[in-house]
Amino acid sequence: MLVLLPPSEGKAAGGSGAPLEPGTLSLPGLAGARAAVLEELVGLCAGDEHKAREVLGLSEGLRGEVAKNAGLREAVARPAGEIYTGVLYDALGLSSLPEAARALADDSLMVFSGLWGAVRVTDRIPSYRCSMGVKLPGLGALGAYWREPMAGVLPQAAGDGLVLDLRSSAYASAWKPKGEVAGRAATVRVLHAQIVDGVEKRSVVSHFNKATKGRLVRDLLVAGAVPASPGELVTALRDLGYVVEATAPAKPAKPWSLDVIVTQIH
Numbered sequence: 001m002l003v004l005l006p007p008s009e010g011k012a013a014g015g016s017g018a019p020l021e022p023g024t025l026s027l028p029g030l031a032g033a034r035a036a037v038l039e040e041l042v043g044l045c046a047g048d049e050h051k052a053r054e055v056l057g058l059s060e061g062l063r064g065e066v067a068k069n070a071g072l073r074e075a076v077a078r079p080a081g082e083i084y085t086g087v088l089y090d091a092l093g094l095s096s097l098p099e100a101a102r103a104l105a106d107d108s109l110m111v112f113s114g115l116w117g118a119v120r121v122t123d124r125i126p127s128y129r130c131s132m133g134v135k136l137p138g139l140g141a142l143g144a145y146w147r148e149p150m151a152g153v154l155p156q157a158a159g160d161g162l163v164l165d166l167r168s169s170a171y172a173s174a175w176k177p178k179g180e181v182a183g184r185a186a187t188v189r190v191l192h193a194q195i196v197d198g199v200e201k202r203s204v205v206s207h208f209n210k211a212t213k214g215r216l217v218r219d220l221l222v223a224g225a226v227p228a229s230p231g232e233l234v235t236a237l238r239d240l241g242y243v244v245e246a247t248a249p250a251k252p253a254k255p256w257s258l259d260v261i262v263t264q265i266h
Contacts, residue, residue: 001163003164004112004164005166006112012083020126029152030118045069057131068127068129069129072126079121088166092218097218101222114133160228161227165177165187184230185256188213189204189257223239230248230258234246234258
């Protein structure tokens with residue numbers, strides 16, 4: 001099973017340790033593309049701060065992120081599972097997983113990134129600021145930039161099991177499973193169901209959507225569930241108490257769509 005996650009906008013800073021060693025990152029086939037983005041980002045942020053903030057979409061209050069990016073090569077690197085924070089990662093709670101579940105997480109979870117392309121939670125990276133929606137002056141839109149390198153390495157990383165895609169649309173643009181891999185991929189949407197004037201209405205709630213996805217992944221890991229197909233995923237989630245509605249693709253070699261229906265927001 002390969003679980004595709006979005007990064008968090010905010011990231012943990014501080015700590016102690018050695019700086020980034022690019023050659024140690026997973027998916028070595030992305031090394032050249034990573035080096036190019038890192039070079040461009042560091043150069044941008046070491047120059048005109050106003051321009052850097054404009055390119056990165058940062059407010060005046062986030063100007064410190066520019067200096068942080070400029071020093072990425074010397075900054076402390078920590079496991080990506082410690083760097084990414086926020087709603088989804090709080091609900092996932094990597095640090096509190098039982099040993100067997102954490103081992104499964106290390107093997108299964110892959111976080112997409114505007115700067116690194118994709119990393120595993122064990123990869124040591126520094127805190128940074130660069131979303132997939134950024135257009136770097138020398139490389140263009142990062143979502144489009146990453147498509148070719150990703151296409152060369154992600155199918156192999158997916159192996160022959162389920163691909164559980166929990167990414168937001170910006171990060172999904174960097175790699176879309178195709179062919180045989182797409183046929184065993186599933187995307188998940190979380191819908192809040194409530195009764196209004198006697199009629200059930202469903203809506204997507206961003207914050208709650210992220211929290212539920214984090215809990216969902218955690219529950220699968222703790223249960224030791226390793227579904228090999230979308231159908232097995234539906235069964236595993238229902239066994240864990242989730243209400244799931246599955247839509248099989250109309251054509252072969254297309255991902256399944258899963259709706260997880262919840263009635264409580266927390």
